[in-house]
Amino acid sequence: MNSPFTAGAPLQANDWRLIRLRAMFDCCKWDIQSEDHCVLADFPLFLEQDAWQLVAQMAEKLAHEALLAEKELLARPDLHSKLGLPRRIHKLFQSSNGSNPSNGVARVHRFDFHFTSEGWRISEVNSDVPGGFIEASGFAEIIAEHFPGYSPPANPACLYAQAIARATGERGLVGFVHATAHSDDRQVMEYLARGLRSRGMATVMLSPEHLRWESDIARVAGKFAAGEPAVLVRFFPGEWLCELRPDSIWTPWFVGSATPLSNPGSALLVQSKRFPLTWPELRSPLDAWRELLPATKCPSDVRDFSQGDWVLKPIFGRVGEDVAIAGVTEHRSFDAILRAARKHPDEWVAQRRFETAPLETERGPRYACLGIFTVDGRAAGAYGRVATKPLIDQEAQDAAVLVRR
Numbered sequence: 001m002n003s004p005f006t007a008g009a010p011l012q013a014n015d016w017r018l019i020r021l022r023a024m025f026d027c028c029k030w031d032i033q034s035e036d037h038c039v040l041a042d043f044p045l046f047l048e049q050d051a052w053q054l055v056a057q058m059a060e061k062l063a064h065e066a067l068l069a070e071k072e073l074l075a076r077p078d079l080h081s082k083l084g085l086p087r088r089i090h091k092l093f094q095s096s097n098g099s100n101p102s103n104g105v106a107r108v109h110r111f112d113f114h115f116t117s118e119g120w121r122i123s124e125v126n127s128d129v130p131g132g133f134i135e136a137s138g139f140a141e142i143i144a145e146h147f148p149g150y151s152p153p154a155n156p157a158c159l160y161a162q163a164i165a166r167a168t169g170e171r172g173l174v175g176f177v178h179a180t181a182h183s184d185d186r187q188v189m190e191y192l193a194r195g196l197r198s199r200g201m202a203t204v205m206l207s208p209e210h211l212r213w214e215s216d217i218a219r220v221a222g223k224f225a226a227g228e229p230a231v232l233v234r235f236f237p238g239e240w241l242c243e244l245r246p247d248s249i250w251t252p253w254f255v256g257s258a259t260p261l262s263n264p265g266s267a268l269l270v271q272s273k274r275f276p277l278t279w280p281e282l283r284s285p286l287d288a289w290r291e292l293l294p295a296t297k298c299p300s301d302v303r304d305f306s307q308g309d310w311v312l313k314p315i316f317g318r319v320g321e322d323v324a325i326a327g328v329t330e331h332r333s334f335d336a337i338l339r340a341a342r343k344h345p346d347e348w349v350a351q352r353r354f355e356t357a358p359l360e361t362e363r364g365p366r367y368a369c370l371g372i373f374t375v376d377g378r379a380a381g382a383y384g385r386v387a388t389k390p391l392i393d394q395e396a397q398d399a400a401v402l403v404r405r
Contacts, residue, residue, distance in 0.1 A: 003115055004051035005368065007361035008044040008147055008402070016042045019142055027138035028191040031184045034394070040135070041399040043361060044143050044150070045368060045384045052153045052403045055113055055120060056379035059372040061288035063109045066127060066270045067377065068284040073269040074098045079281060083272040084315045084346050088242040089265070092254055102257035104264035105231060106163035106376065110383065112392070113370040116354040122292045123351070123369075123392075126318070127267040128238045132371050132383030133157045134191050135398040140381075143400035150402035156373040156381035161195040163375050164231055167260050172230020173202045175220065180207045185235050192233065204229070208236055208244055213252045218259040231260040238268040239316045273315045273349040274298075294352035300345040305338055310350045312341050320393025325353065328391050356390045364388070370401060 011019065023029040023040065032039060073079060075098035080090050110130035112123045137157035144151050164174060174196055176189040186205070193203040204225045211232075212221040219228050234253070241250040254265035269275070276296035279286055302310050308326035317323065324337040341348035358365040369392045371383035384399035385392050 003357050003359055004047065004054075005115070005359065005370075006046045007359055007366070008046055008150075010043045010362055011143075011146060015146060019146075022142050023134075023139050027134050027142070028187040028194070029134050029139060030187045037397075039398055040139065041363075041384075041386055041397040043363065044140075044147060044400040044402045045359075045370075045386070046147075046150060047153070047370075047382075047401060047403045049403055052382070055370060055372050055382075056153070058113075058120065058288060058292060059109075059111045059374050059379050060377060062111050062122070062125065062292065063107075063374040063377045065284065065286050065288055066109060066125060067107065069275070069282060069286065070127075070266055070270050072282055072284045073278065074101055074266055076278075076281075079278045080269075082274055082277045083269060084274050085268060085272065086239050086242050088247075089238070089254060089268065092242075092251055096255045100256050101266060102253060102255060102264040103260045104262070104266065105167040105260040106160065106233075106262040107267075108160060108263060109374045110371045111374070113372055114354065114356045115368070116356055118354065120292065121294060121354050123294075124273060124313075125270060126371075128263060128271040129235045130371070130373065131188060131235075132373070132398070133160070133188055136371070136373065136381045136383040136401065138191065139398070140400040140402065144402055147402060149405055151405055152381060152401065153403045154373075154379065154381040156375065156383075157192055157195050159373075159375045159378075159380040160192065161199065164196060164233065164262065165199060165201065167262070168201070168230040170199060170201060173204060173227050175204050175206045175211070175218070175229035175232045176235070177206045177208055177211070177232055178235040179237075179240070180205070189233070189235055206232075208241065208249055208253075211249070213248060213257070216252065216256050216258040218252070218257065229259060231262060233262050237316070237318075238265045238271070241265065268316075271316065273313055273317075273351070274346075277349075294354055296352070297350045298345055299341040299348045299350045302350045305350075309353055311353050312337055313349050313351060315347060315349055320391055320396070323391060323393065325391055328389055358390075359386070361386075367392070368399070369396075 140152040312324040382401040384401040387396035
């Protein structure tokens with residue numbers, strides 16, 4: 001099948017040098033270099049309008065179904081054992097039995113689309129703390145200045161800011177909660193916060209430990225700031241939260257928070273790559289998911305991974321970490337991952353492999369992934385990544401996605 005996107009020409013050296021500087025200083029893209037290569041691609045991915053409209057519609061259907069399934073799963077703790085949730089989170093959901101869920105607003109998803117020999121497929125959803133806002137927003141707009149006739153399909157950071165403002169009335173304090181030891185997390189929070197401050201809103205950067213919950217209301221408890229946030233924006237993975245002590249620091253993210261949360265911890269119910277294992281017992285419509293997500297099994301139900309028909313993934317893995325694909329993953333790493341999955345199958349998932357169509361670029365063949373954002377169920381931009389192999393991992397580059405006007 002013909003690829004729905006093409007690669008633009010690489011930018012001239014002087015232009016690219018200035019773009020890198022603007023990405024760092026204007027867009028907070030501080031981690032621009034990884035070892036000996038730039039994490040940003042110096043060429044864009046072009047999409048035609050009809051291709052963008054198609055993936056946008058599919059993403060909106062997926063988001064609608066995901067939110068319905070999440071709500072149903074909250075009331076079905078009997079299914080949570082299939083999801084491989086951390087033990088403390090599992091016990092918390094069981095004890096609450098679906099009652100008093102935390103207040104979720106400005107809900108964000110990112111669905112990772114790949115164009116394959118069978119058309120569009122998704123590999124996963126990041127419904128918990130999706131990244132890519134900088135690259136899909138400010139960076140893409142900078143790249144578009146050099147390609148007349150093309151523009152980003154939308155600015156997800158701007159649309160996210162609008163959704164947060166709707167939840168706060170544009171006057172409340174917005175807390176940006178993240179892993180403060182990680183500069184790559186801080187850069188995302190700072191970029192999003194700038195968008196809100198430009199609207200005249202107040203923001204504060206926080207760690208989960210900077211909050212105290214009183215009568216289910218979050219309050220900032222630190223020497224550097226005080227107040228009662230009108231909404232909390234989280235970029236701290238849900239499966240990490242339950243490692244914090246005492247429990248009162250993290251449990252309101254999952255159960256009982258009256259402070260609006262984006263996203264609430266219940267997002268993990270769909271984030272788990274074992275989510276498809278619950279489908280036979282769910283009433284929620286999942287037509288788009290069944291069509292676009294490859295068949296998924298527990299690793300213990302797959303006898304042979306050496307033929308390359310199945311991909312092994314950790315259920316809460318990100319950026320391709322510890323993904324095993326026969327013939328793609330280095331042999332020693334593949335064997336180590338397979339042993340781990342055989343020993344602890346509940347922490348892994350097997351996904352039917354698809355063949356991603358390579359994209360010809362002036363830098364050589366590349367394999368592309370489009371991360372389609374949705375904000376409150378509406379398509380909100382695209383995060384592009386390109387890799388030299390059919391696995392999007394930490395070695396992949398971020399690429400601006402532009403649509404023909």
